[in-house]
Amino acid sequence: MTTDGFRVLDVKSLTEYIKATPSLASKLGDELDNLEIKEVGDGNLNFVYIIISTSGSLVIKQAVPYIRLIGESWPMTKERSYFEATALKRQHSLSPNHVPEIYHFDRTMSLIGMRYIEPPHIILRKGLIVGVEYPLLAEHMAEFMANTLFFTSLLHLTTTQHKSAVAEFCANVELCRLTEQVVFSDPYKISEFNRWTSPYLDSDAESIRNDKILKLEVAELKSKFCEKAQALIHGDLHTSSVMVTKESTQVIDPEFAFYGPMGFDIGAFIGNLFLSYFAQDGHSNNANNRKTYKAWIMDTVANTWNLFYKKFTSLWDIHKDGPGEAYLHEIYKDMELWSLVKQKFMLDLFHDSLGFAAAKMIRRIVGVAHVEDFESINDVVKRADCERRALDFAKILIKKRRNFNNITDVISTVE
DSSP states (O other): OOETTTTTHHHHHHHHHHOOOOOGGGGTOOOOOOOOEEEEOSSSSSEEEEETTTTTTEEEEEEEEEEEEEEEEOOOOOOOHHHHHHHHHHHHHOTTTTTEEEEEEETTTTTEOOOOOTTOOEEEEHHHTTTTTTTTHHHHHHHHHHHHHHHHHHTSHHHHHHHHHHHHHHOOHHHHHHHHHHHHHHHOOTTTTTOOOOTTTTTHHHHTTHHHHHHHHHHHHHHHHOOOOOEEOOOOOOTTTTOOOOOEEEEEEOOTTTOOOOOHHHHHHHHHHHHHHHHHHHHHHBBOOOOHHHHHHHHHHHOOOOOOHHHHHHHHEEEESOOOOOOOOOHHOOOOHHHHHHHHHHHHHHHHHHHHHHHHHHHHHHHHSOOOHHHHOOOOHHHHHHHHHHHHHHHHHHHHHHOOOHHHHHTTTTO
């Protein structure tokens, strides 16, 4: 496939591309004759290659003009790679310990060259499935989200800076529309791409399509997603977009990035932790009932929000008299008023995060793209039971989210 200079690379042509690109060749020590190249793109959209030489390594990610999960019958702009590269550069500058460095970007080829996040890093979702505890995960994710969300918002930026950034990322409309469709629309109607663990969840899927109160809440969340340009969000911050060891956390794949509601990122991550929690019973056995691990997941949910709250409001306090125009210091410098502003902002953000968490959970069970947490449970009856409990919790969360004042109250409702 070749259009406007674009071509899909394979192992042979990728080698030639690297040889012709100094910024990539230099990362491999210019030792290019015996490269080890492995295609590892198990995601829904792109081709991803790991390239290793005797003295260096890197990753190449190439976007193709269709959704890889579906095929060429579902076209998708390859311009998404531009927004991913732009977001990675910005997020790396704001959270360098948790975002890989970009070495090269080729807009014509929709190709990004970046740091190879080396073993023993693995995809977080895979670690959660096998029951690995990551003691620094909540701390690192809270730091990543606090830094990337605060510094790209009007709490820190002028309106001129913010509107300029919003305008640039508005062009990532096609991936935003994909999210609108698969998260906020398809699960609530008959759609050819929807699937679920049938026939066990047939009535559950139908119940979601017929739930008027649920649909009202989802409509409000969709409106926020489409209209609330709060900060530069990752846009797809699930547990397969994070690579981990017990000491390191790296956030990848922000191709869905745009200026949207902060709670969408927070909710996506927390919602996927909840999915992992509900899947644990499907992975338990006589040797390990996973109860201790389930408690760790809930602790991680609580710590993620509480640490985010602490780090985010600390940044806000430090920069309260900076250029950010949302709450000008000369207006809000009264200490009582300042406290009220933060309380209201963070409570609204908390409720947004809970709603988006629930929406992300629902789409992963009755929508188009499912999660390995559940899919790897071989006993279909057991899998359906885990998914049903997750759905029931998500419906409560989305409808009752304004009743919760803290994350402890949320966790206490989890069975």
